[in-house]
Amino acid sequence: MTDQTARTASPAERVLIFDTTLRDGEQCPGATMTLEEKLAVAEMLDTMGVDIIEAGFPIASNGDFEAVAEIARRSKRAVIAGLARAIPADIARAGEAVKFARRGRIHTFVSTSPIHLAHQMRKTEDEVVEIILKTVAQARDLVEDIEWSAMDATRTPIDYLCRCVEAAIRAGATTINLPDTVGYATPDEYRAMFRSVRERVPNADKAVFSVHCHNDLGLAVANSLAGIEGGARQIECTINGIGERAGNAALEEIVMAIKTRADVLPYETGIDTTQLVRASKLVAGATHFPVQYNKAIVGRNAFAHESGIHQDGMLKNQTTYEIMTPESVGVHKTSLVMGKHSGRAAFRSKLEDMGYRLSDNQFQDAFERFKALADRKKHVYDEDIEALVDENLATAHDRIKLVSLTVIAGTRGPQRATLRLDIEGRIVTEETDGNGPVDAVFKAIHALVPHEAALELYDVHAVTEGTDAQAEVSVRLRQDDRIVTARGADPDTLVASAKAYLAALNKLQAGASRLHAQHAAAE
Ligand SMILES: CC(=O)SCCNC(=O)CCNC(=O)[C@H](O)C(C)(C)COP(=O)(O)OP(=O)(O)OC[C@H]1O[C@@H](n2cnc3c(N)ncnc32)[C@H](O)[C@@H]1OP(=O)(O)O
Ligand SMILES: CC(C)C(=O)C(=O)O
Known part of the structure; x- marks a missing residue:
């Protein structure tokens, strides 16, 4: 296919892909992965060109710690991130896990919205700013690459959000993530939030801004792209869009939107897009979360x-x-x-x-x-x-053709077949009882087409799978020393049986007329 999109004149800007399948993705109910599965997913992400892999939440469990540490040891090119609350023990544990990576990142977060401050953190605005300053500085003492996230940023008043962002950068954060934690934002709002924070925070140019969107209103991908238009240069996403509640923005959708609509989205990622379907299958298999058939990019109906x-x-x-x-x-x-x-x-x-x-x-x-x-x-x-x-090809010249068949079957018996045939243009009908539906059908055929042939074989098998599969019936008839075998196929086994029997009779009769013609020619 020719590339139907014309690039804009200005060079595309690089956007970093931060994959959180192994952290936020694994957080959705039922998606827990074993260490082996996580290692396989991480290897795939690393190979396909993900810039940052969030490998887990090291304080959450020893298993999570081990997974992050092992992925850190094995990663070849991606930055490996570990999540930590704004709590010293979390940060220390995350630092321990990512220290094995060629490039490790501590990703620390704290709530900033009034709802979260009042009900989850039970802290004042000033207290949270103090916590940000202390915990980001602690993390910065452990590694150079620090991401700070404002949990529930999209429900945070902009003035307070700017104050927190400024504090986090001052304390050493190199990436600032403004998540739409509860999937509440619209694209215009999300774009405007990034523009506003980047304009108003004096040290904003010292950090890369990041989007992290949830799909509660089905807007995760649209919001992520809007955030990029607002100046963010890192996108947090997951394979197949798995994640908390309705999920996160789907990596494959974001990457392909950027690639396909380069005319209006002048950005580029480092993802080898030919690996997207493989990655999707790997994650679907590891999590046992099936991919919906009509899912964009990786659903089985997408092409x-x-x-x-x-x-x-x-x-x-x-x-x-x-x-x-x-x-x-x-x-x-x-x-x-x-x-x-x-x-x-x-x-x-x-x-x-x-x-x-x-x-x-x-x-x-x-x-x-x-x-x-x-x-x-x-x-x-x-x-x-x-x-x-x-x-169709086999029956094109048949003398006897099936017009219709109705069979009454079931436990009450006797089974009854009503058969209508076209015999050389003449329509004939017969109604017969039988010892079972197939017997009734074959007796009806016998009544309409009297013959001496004996039934030597009757065999049924399904052409394909499923209860609506076509039945293929084989019938073998013997008359004197002549044996013919014929097949009939139909989703209805009884219709297939009638077709097969009639095909065998047609063969016998065609053979007989050929013989007759040969004898006549010889005399
Ligand atoms: C938006 C997100 O995706 S955030 C990440 C969510 N992911 C997870 O929670 C998965 C892993 N979590 C876990 O294994 C556990 O919740 C743990 C290990 C982190 C904590 O377990 P527990 O100590 O038993 O705490 P619990 O889960 O009951 O409650 C969370 C505590 O963390 C606090 N907390 C929540 N977020 C933060 C934060 N960013 N910084 C500091 N404290 C926080 C809560 O206020 C609460 O504290 P409290 O007990 O003093 O009220
Ligand atoms: C920890 C943060 C980044 C998060 O997952 C969210 O806010 O949704």
């Missing part, structure tokens, strides 16, 4: 098209319905899913891919049967298409 008009467009040119290539995020290729919304263009292309070359009439016939099948079946697999096209 799948079922509707005929879209499939037609995609076959003509991928840019008609895709704004980025599947390859750019690590998906092998676009998939055109065959279903009841598909049209002729996609069906023809699918048949060609499967190696079929049909005449116009055969194609039209196969398409109608495909539509009828798709109406009844949730997923139409290649095997289903193969079964219906093969059957």
